[in-house]
Amino acid sequence: MASSIHDLARHLNISIGTVSRALNGRADVNANTRQRVLDAAAKLNYSPNQSGRSLRRGATHSIAFMLQPHPGDQQYGEPFFIPFLTGLQAKLAESGLDLIVVMGAPGDYQQERLRRVVETRRADAVVLAYTRREDERIDYLTRVGFPFATLGRSRSGGNSYPSLDLDFEKAGADAVDRLVARGHRRIAAIRPSLNLNFGYLFLAGYRKALRRHGIEVDPGLIAKGFINEAGGDAVTPQVMRSKDPPTAIIFNNDAMALGGCKALAEMGIKPGHDIAVIVIVDSPLCRYFSPALTGFRPRLEPMGRRLAEMLLASIPAFAGTERARIIREVWPLELIARDSD
Amino acid sequence: MASSIHDLARHLNISIGTVSRALNGRADVNANTRQRVLDAAAKLNYSPNQSGRSLRRGATHSIAFMLQPHPGDQQYGEPFFIPFLTGLQAKLAESGLDLIVVMGAPGDYQQERLRRVVETRRADAVVLAYTRREDERIDYLTRVGFPFATLGRSRSGGNSYPSLDLDFEKAGADAVDRLVARGHRRIAAIRPSLNLNFGYLFLAGYRKALRRHGIEVDPGLIAKGFINEAGGDAVTPQVMRSKDPPTAIIFNNDAMALGGCKALAEMGIKPGHDIAVIVIVDSPLCRYFSPALTGFRPRLEPMGRRLAEMLLASIPAFAGTERARIIREVWPLELIARDSD
DNA sequence: TGTGTTCTCGTAAACGTTTACGGAAAAACG
């Protein structure tokens, strides 16, 4: 059905080598024949077969993003990545690269799926998200020398890959500062596993800011739960039942915050009225919740574009330059003040 | 880096043909040598190069989903498709197929991107969403004979492809029934362009139900807006300012509903108190909004799984059977009663 | 006219698979 380079050659009565050179803009082909080839290609609706091209060139011209749905999000999905992917795709397309999104099952950590992508050479590079503090995926990719970039930092892999992260440490500190300025001294933190690096960073910022204000860090005010609604629901009552309960809570995640607020409501405590609430990573859910939750908003679409640039710059074959540049960036989170604090 | 079938053959001192046959489970290879090949493959960490395999087999073993972000969703994305894709991927993986998600830019209709996927043979079949009443993508795919399935129905393409849709017509009617049962006679409908087939179906159900109840359809109570928050915001005041304003509004979409409720609030009208509100396609936003919006919930993950089955059954190369079966299904939407009506 | 240079193109190999074909060896059968 699809016309091949042989069809073009036969149609024009020239060799396939010349056709290929003409299409790829090489110098050693007569301007006249090149035009004839281009015209014929347009007329016969030719476009190169990717498999053939990949096989010969040893490159697929596509980048894989490993998308991992949140556990417990059976009903609806994570809106977080869509604008990020939009930006990523837009920038990659400018270099003629395709973005392929590899879906994981909720819960699994994609080590297996990642291996498959790498070993079957489905993509020339991959992009990871939800980086862990020690991340076996990163260890694996550096070990086999496969190009990649990460949304989020990790201690794994040294400085061998580009990464773009949000400044969760500063956001954690900013949240504390804001609450202290409003007279709070008992500030709780609800966080996910410290394996997730953004959880670790958030808590570090939270702790540092408390100390800066001369407030002792009370382990009873720090609770760890699953990074979903059920997690916030289950864990929030714990900190509320401490002997000296908090007057403010910082949640590390929108889903945890919503679950936590539900638990608070069941205890007869009204967020924004009886207790202050701040969420580190904002979402539309925070905006429409009642009371609207104060939070920190990431700029997802530009982050996608930027990470694409950074990834491309790190691969000699894609960067114009010979020397690859590893870029790491940390972007600020912007506070969106609403009604919950 | 990755070992090829030649490495295996050299290592075992047999020909590549035998290695390939052993790996592919063909009958004409000695059980003993097969085991040796399998062991060596595991030891050398062999996995077949996709480009080579695709080129020879003429199939990519991957299915493309054309994901189209909503216009105006710059800040956050559409959570709708994530669980759908999770189900789709899970089922495809069972047949050894990869899912690749092709991102579009917000707003563009992906005709160009679709052509590229088809013409460069990136995938063996594609899955479309947001079907339009007359859909040029469907026309194109049927014209060139490329296998596909759709999430949503269309008038285009006849009966040549599998489709899975939600029963928007029944949901529209159910919403009217429910409101009439509660005493409402002036019921407005806020809908997107009728090009979007679910908008058309919804309105048909709405009209039919009104007539069944002996209520005249008032064009002044039907308004069309962009399928996002701004659309609902802009259009809702129109119907409220009609000479005989509605006592209830049905929104075709969560984003439109949220925008509409914002507009209502600015007019001093409280949803759930001064006016009844129902949303056709529910989302977490509806749940957390205040008041929580009554809506109809789709079962997205099972829909993904089902559409994968239907797609596979329609392609002789994938279905076990010789005759391909085109299946079309319409799934019910389940009402989730909350506080807004 | 002879020599060297530049343009332009065809030839053929290569990328990693799969598979049709044929042939040698082994087994079955008379």
Next chain:
DNA sequence: CGTTTTTCCGTAAACGTTTACGAGAACACA
């Protein structure tokens, strides 16, 4: 023991590209 069948494997072609190499033609220059 001869013939037929079966089992197993190697050979080579093919999928659609890209590209190194070389060769013929045209041109420049002395």
